[in-house]
Amino acid sequence: MKRLLLVLAILVFVLSACGVGVSDYDDAVLDGVSNLNLNKPQKAYEDFNRAIEIDSTRANGYVGRANTLNTLGRYQEALKDYNKALEIDPKLANAYVNRGSAYSHMGQYQKAIADYEKGLELDPKIDDPPGFIKRLFSNEPDTDKGIRKHLEFLKQKVKDS
Incomplete structure (x- = not known):
């Protein structure tokens, strides 16, 4: 978590030093990601709202706000x-995977499975989720195994029911 924040801070510093400014939108999204990783979901929610107010045509603000809502257990709002993010960018793998997490928490396992599979199809490397995504997998005993492991868990759960 601290490592991610350090990388983000260095990236912003380097871009600034090179004369490349970070847009207000990107700044708001980065603030939201940082606050979510610092377990400050209310602040993250405000940051992502700010990003959406700045530019409602970009998907990352919606994904970030949805991740925050997911963390807060507000799954319907997250969906x-x-x-909306997938309407803007239908090839956004992390939106599928994160939406799958919301469906999983709501007990809608078939939809969760479909979203995990779509996310993995679009980006096979997404299987190593950031820390805040791992927290969303709280209904699986071993949360450090990634999306493919959670997908197996859900398929077994559906099969057993």
């Missing part, structure tokens, strides 16, 4: 933002 709306994931759906």
Whole structure:
């Protein structure tokens, strides 16, 4: 978590030093990611709202806000933002994977499975999720195995029911 924040800070510093400014939108999204990783979901929510107010045509603000809502257990609201993000960018693998997490928490395992599979199809490397995504997998005993492991867990759960 601290490592991610350090990398983000260095990236912003390097871009600034090179004369490349970070847009207000990107700044708001980075603030939101940082605050979510620092377990400050209310602040993250405000940051992602700010990003969406700046530019509602970009998907990352919606995904970030949805991730925050997911973390807060507000799954129905999260689904709306994931759906909006996917409407903007239907090839956004992390939106599918994160929406799958919301569906999983709601007990809608078939939808979760479909979203995990779509996310993995679009980006096979997404299987190593950031720390805040791992926290979303709280209904699986071993949360450090990644998306493929969670997908197996859900498929077994559906098969057993």
